[in-house]
Amino acid sequence: MPISYAHCMNNQPSTKNQTSEFYDLSERLLNSGDAYWGNLGYWQAGDDYSTACEGLAHQLANAVNLNQDSRILDVGFGCGDQLLLWLKDYNIQFLCGINYSVSQTVLAKQRLKQFELRQFELSQSQANTDGTNLGSSDNIFQGDVADLKNGLAVVCSEANNDINTILALDCAYHFPSRKNFFDDSFKVLKSSAKTNQDNNGIKASTACIGLTDIVLADAPLSWGRRMLLNIMLSASRIPKDNIVTLAEYQGQLQQAGFDCIASEDISEFVFEPFGNWLKSSKDAVHKLRGHRSAGLKYRVTAAFLAWAYRNEVLRYIVISARISSPVSE
Numbered sequence: 001m002p003i004s005y006a007h008c009m010n011n012q013p014s015t016k017n018q019t020s021e022f023y024d025l026s027e028r029l030l031n032s033g034d035a036y037w038g039n040l041g042y043w044q045a046g047d048d049y050s051t052a053c054e055g056l057a058h059q060l061a062n063a064v065n066l067n068q069d070s071r072i073l074d075v076g077f078g079c080g081d082q083l084l085l086w087l088k089d090y091n092i093q094f095l096c097g098i099n100y101s102v103s104q105t106v107l108a109k110q111r112l113k114q115f116e117l118r119q120f121e122l123s124q125s126q127a128n129t130d131g132t133n134l135g136s137s138d139n140i141f142q143g144d145v146a147d148l149k150n151g152l153a154v155v156c157s158e159a160n161n162d163i164n165t166i167l168a169l170d171c172a173y174h175f176p177s178r179k180n181f182f183d184d185s186f187k188v189l190k191s192s193a194k195t196n197q198d199n200n201g202i203k204a205s206t207a208c209i210g211l212t213d214i215v216l217a218d219a220p221l222s223w224g225r226r227m228l229l230n231i232m233l234s235a236s237r238i239p240k241d242n243i244v245t246l247a248e249y250q251g252q253l254q255q256a257g258f259d260c261i262a263s264e265d266i267s268e269f270v271f272e273p274f275g276n277w278l279k280s281s282k283d284a285v286h287k288l289r290g291h292r293s294a295g296l297k298y299r300v301t302a303a304f305l306a307w308a309y310r311n312e313v314l315r316y317i318v319i320s321a322r323i324s325s326p327v328s329e
């Protein structure tokens, strides 16, 4: 869950000196099956939390047209559910990732390893030697997106540096500076954009960035609304400078060097349905009983999001941008 008004509880042991983390494993409480999703979800009738979160991931995948040629850097991948989804449903070519949370990254690595082991056993039993993507778990790192270039040096040391797709699913508003993230992403992607050009002319570049994200609505904010928004942003570890209008957001992408920007406002499928589900789901109510602080956190989050939507304070978008023009050194 992206927005939370206080430190999350740790319902599983953390690895780094047992300190509690802001991004941890507590969203497990909201999920069904063996899922650990932690986003706001793209809600359709009858969805439970895990299905809605997966739905949001599919929205992002569609926006960047994920396919068997995609070579992905995923930033802020939570506990790894989305990494498994890219591998299973989109048959992508290469995957690496950086995530700030220590506990989530440890778990994501474990889950990816288990998946790879199952894939390996399957390929052995079917005498199928295609080992595509076995090894993604080695490319998953704990780190801050602010160190994207250093992180990538590690991630891509094994010559896999021609990443053509950067993804940020429901997390970029938390980054220290989303604007810097765009600049760094452009630098990462431009080498891939170059390799996609032919000798005579320019072949359409496949290098792209995709995000699901929060933007400021266009309507002017009253002093009171601005105050409440700022309080929630600060409690949720969202830098104020990241909350900009769609026009400003697009401007930052363009300034970084991206073009072919496409965005869709999906607010109505995101902001209010989470709270409706939280209130009506017997399963959620049951699971949160006995976890008072987590229950309160989710209820406050849901109430804030519904308020921000109804009062035209925030919007939720899925957005993609490409590098379509020739890129010089």
Ligand SMILES: C[S@@+](CC[C@H](N)C(=O)[O-])C[C@H]1O[C@@H](n2cnc3c(N)ncnc32)[C@H](O)[C@@H]1O
Residues within 6 Å of the ligand: 001, 002, 003, 023, 036, 037, 038, 039, 053, 075, 076, 077, 078, 079, 081, 082, 098, 099, 100, 101, 104, 143, 144, 145, 146, 169, 170, 171, 174, 175, 176
């Ligand atoms: C709201 S959660 C979304 C998790 C996941 N994408 C999902 O959809 O379930 C935000 C994620 O962003 C990550 N994150 C926040 N700040 C980050 C940073 N500076 N660098 C890398 N990851 C960050 C957190 O660790 C967390 O996994």
